Amino acid sequence: MSIHTLEPTAIWSHFAAINAIPRASKKEEAIIEFMLSFGKSLQLSAERDEIGNVLIRKAATAGYESKKTVVLQAHLDMVHQKNATTDFDFATSGINMFVDGDWVRAKGTTLGADNGLGVAAIMGILSSTDIPHPEIEALFTIDEETGMTGAKALTPGWLTGKYLLNLDTEEDHEITIGCAGGVDVTATGALSVESTEEYQTLVEISVSGLQGGHSGMDINKGLANANKVLMRVLDTLIREADVRLYAVEGGGLRNAIPREAKATLACRSVDAVAVHDLVKRLGQVIAKDYAHTEPNLVLSTTQTDIQEELSVLTSNSQQEFVAACNAAHHGVFRMSPVFPDLVETSNNVARIVLKQGKYTVLCLTRSAIQSSKDYLAMMLRSTFELIGAEVAFSGDYPGWEPEPDGELVQLTADIYKRLFGEDPLVCAGHGGLECGLIGEAYPDLKMVSIGPTIRGAHSPDERASIPSVAKFWTFFLELLKNTP
Template sequence: MSIHTLEPTAIWSHFATINAIPRASKKEEAIIEYMLSFGKSLGLFAERDEVGNVLIRKPATSGYESKSIIVLQAHLDMVHQKNAETDFNFETSGIQMLIDGDWVRADGTTLGADNGIGVAAIMGVLASSDIPHPAIEALFTIDEETGMTGAKSLAPGWLTGSYLLNLDTEDDEEITIGCAGGVDVTATGALREEATTAYDTLVHIAVKGLQGGHSGMDIHKGLGNANKLLMRVLDSVISEADARLYTVDGGGLRNAIPREATATLACRSADAAGIRDMVKRTQQIIAKEYAATEPSLAISTTQENADDELSVLTVESQQKFVAVCNVAHHGVFRMSAVFPDLVETSNNVARIVLKSGKYTILCLTRSAIQSSKEYLAMILRSTFEMLDAEVAFSGDYPGWEPEPEGELVQLTADTYRRLFNSEPSVCAGHGGLECGLIGKVYPNLKMVSVGPTIRGAHSPDERASISSVAKFWNFFLELLKNTP
């Protein structure tokens, strides 16, 4: 069966089409041009703003002219992640999709259901001739995944709607009414090295097989962080063996929990076997701890001969570097005191790179409370300054404050109950949605977020439920009919 023929075809056919277009964050020009052409091909008003956000307007269908204008919003970019063994070029190839029971997934890469399903659902309504709806402003933002620069750059007056449906929630039982804000924390610096000919062997350590996942929505699940596990292994080695740290390369995007990380140690050939045994012993301890959450965890070693002379970290430098990376907080920092089982504040140690003595450590700190976000960012700054690092804060975006008693929230929940004869989960989420930023520019815009069930977002295990997409589509169309 083809993805194009899955039901509802109004979503899946458009999803398959946009998934053939590379659309990494900050590289969205092709998808921007496609969306403009799509809107114009339907005879609709379509334009882009200076940064690349696309707005398509569609008039109300007959009988719905008196209803309020509704903004339908989703983001065009997707996270590009792949398994190390997958041979795939995101810049030139479309996503290779497959059907696995009730799931659509990709072949060794992220799927792009986050937020491609939302984009495709809006496209389905725009292209329809038989779906009743009020006047629509379809807003497709760019760069949501790596800075939300599209939402940050929205100009006042571009949107005229009274209500906004964000289609970036990833559980079909949830109605999201708030989310965390975030800030990027970046530490950079240089460590002392020394040239030596004493070490004739390189031992490469690789942490692989972790699930990864969304650094907001999955941060509470106890999943392994490859960077943190690698530093734990390195500490066990350098505290006992005569070995020097040469390179580190771990993790990737700030909003993805790291799945893989590697490091290289320089040592004497006579010590290599002992070092590999130390890694194996530590791996066995870690594997036992993570047996339930990371059953595919693998920590392996290989070795090769080294060059005649190497520049490696000094003993003091490597001890300090590994210690600071181990101390840097990863995971849940504080749970919400307002919403049960909701993470309030967290941090993702997303990327660690060390090469030629120079290092970069990237984190994404999230919180529903601005002061708590600032406090954890300060703790991280203090931690990294122990390395004499330059610490920069960037990409700061606000949270979205919930309004549980709002008119649109109540309407959305009532519609869900009527359609499915069950109670929705009306909640705030720990992931970052653009509603907080949009609300800063349009403070009178009433907003909720809904979507189908998506699992493993931001990882190659990303998948979208076929039955849930059908359920979401029915819910979405009913909301369009019933907005005031």
């Protein structure tokens, strides 16, 4: 089945169009130009600001001129992740999509439904000739996934709307009214190394088969972090076997729970079999621990014999490095005492790289409470400073404080109940939305977030529910008709 024939075609056809364009965070020039051309092709006002956010304005339809202007907002960039076995170049190729029952998926890569479906829905409104709506300001931001720099750069006065509908929620029964803020924590340093001719065998240990996922929305699901699994294995190996750590590469983007990681160890050739056996035994134990959440977890080894001198970590430095990575908190740190089942504070140990003694560890710390976010970031800094690391905080962005009794919140909930015969889940989310930053530039703007159901965002298992997109479209159109 063609994506273009799915209903509502007003969303799916536009989604297919933008998914043909590479749009990685911080590399959005092509999609920015596409959106500007799209707006101008409709004879609408289309402009960009200095950083690259795009704003398209459309007048109200007949009979809706007296309603207040509504800002429709989504982000243009997507997370580029692929399976290790997938041959795909995000820089030159569009996403390969296919229909799988009630879901749309991509072949071995992220789908871009986050936030491409939100962008496509807004495009559907802008290009429509028969959908009633108030005056629209369509705001397409950039770089949401790796720093929210587009939202951070918004200047007062560009928008005139009084209400904002963010289309980045990933459950069709939820109305999001708040979210966590975040800060990037980066530890870098250099460890003591030594040259050795004793260790002539390299053993590569790989962790693969994990689900991965969104480091905010999926952080409480008990999923394995490939980096943490790998460090657990390395701790046992350096204590029980005569090995030296040579290199590590695990994870990827800060906002994605790591699915794959690998480390290369040097050992004597006579000890290689024992190393393989120990990894196999550890793999069985860890697989049992994650049997319910990570049934496809694989811990594997490969071996290479070399005839050259190696530069490996000293015994003390490898113990310090592995200990620090193991001590770095990953996962839920504190649940909200106010909202049931809501994660308040968490951290994702997103990427670990070690090469020639130099290392980098990337984390993303999230919290709805600024002081709690600062505390967890401080704990991470303390952990890595114990081994002499330089630790930097960057990309700090605020949370979005809920207003559960607000006019727009109540209206949105009432319309959902009238359409679908049940109450929506009005909630705050642990994922980062741009509403907090937009609210800093426009403090009087009233906001809610809605969207269709998306699973596995930020991983190659990302998929969008076809029936949910239709449900979301119905809800979205009715909400536009009934804004104040």
